């Protein structure tokens with residue numbers, strides 16, 4: 001079984017340096033995947049209110065706890081505050097709703113999913129579109145006010161750590177300069193094609209860990225994309241190490257100093273993805289992989305959220 005090192009967070013707690021993503025899978029398939037992953041040594045799981053699978057993920061964890069395979073304190077569970085709950089008065093409600101869905105007493109890490117708030121219509125309208133369009137109705141809640149309400153969750157013991165997701169450097173700095181409790185991580189898209197080197201360096205200097213989502217760039221096997229999973233130079237590097245291109249891609253973001261959270265519901269891939277702690281890419285190989293950066297971003301916010309919103313994060317260089 002892979003020996004996953006722990007990463008020290010700026011609040012003194014630890015987070016396993018590798019985890020399982022859960023986006024786009026619900027119900028039985030994700031519950032089975034989480035249970036299998038626990039059996040195979042995964043201890044860190046990433047979900048979100050937005051994914052509508054907190055019940056499945058939490059239920060699977062609880063099952064493994066009641067079987068005596070793990071204890072609650074062995075598991076590191078992340079979930080996220082969704083954009084319709086940015087109003088400070090909604091934050092505790094949203095967190096308690098996530099806890100209820102998960103069936104757990106506390107959340108290890110609670111992230112603000114995105115810096116822009118969306119208008120609240122009702123619980124089931126996760127993405128409120130302007131009629132007849134695919135443009136989201138945003139609001140102007142300041143993410144600093146949302147952050148203050150998240151700090152209160154730590155004080156109440158509902159969550160152990162809080163963090164950011166999809167924040168750019170300037171936004172991260174604004175939170176750091178105005179917070180009582182520092183964000184422990186910023187979870188951002190990071191893979192061979194969007195290697196986030198500048199944001200990683202910036203965050204490292206401020207003791208904020210970068211967690212890498214879409215570390216495999218959400219593969220599309222029919223179109224053989226991303227090319228780094230199917231072609232050289234990744235393929236040749238993988239062969240040299242007796243690994244797969246996916247393992248090289250995950251090892252790459254790990255060696256950049258980030259925490260990868262690849263998602264899979266496939267047993268063989270759950271096994272494959274965690275086996276990245278027994279080899280090392282050389283500085284030359286890292287350089288070759290650096291050169292595959294295209295800047296392509298997959299997580300779709302830029303298509304639905306007004307890019308001119310003052311808190312839209314992706315107009316900045318990093």
Ligand SMILES: NC(=O)C1=CN([C@@H]2O[C@H](COP(=O)(O)OP(=O)(O)OC[C@H]3O[C@@H](n4cnc5c(N)ncnc54)[C@H](OP(=O)(O)O)[C@@H]3O)[C@@H](O)[C@H]2O)C=CC1
Pocket residue numbers: 020021022023024046047113165166187188212213214215216217218219246247261262263264265266269270272273299
């Ligand atoms: N904070 C945020 O805004 C965001 C957070 N996330 C989080 O990050 C996680 C990971 O990102 P995600 O978008 O899922 O993208 P990933 O890059 O992790 O890709 C997931 C896809 O890759 C497939 N896959 C997994 N392992 C392999 C492998 N070894 N070889 C080939 N294909 C493989 C999976 O298929 P299968 O499951 O069928 O095996 C799935 O279709 C999410 O699940 C979510 O938890 C993601 C996006 C945004």
Ligand SMILES: O=C1CO[C@H](CO)[C@@H](O)[C@@H]1O
Pocket residue numbers: 023048050113298299300301
């Ligand atoms: O977490 C997420 C999963 O990816 C989606 C985009 O494809 C994002 O919208 C969302 O934040």
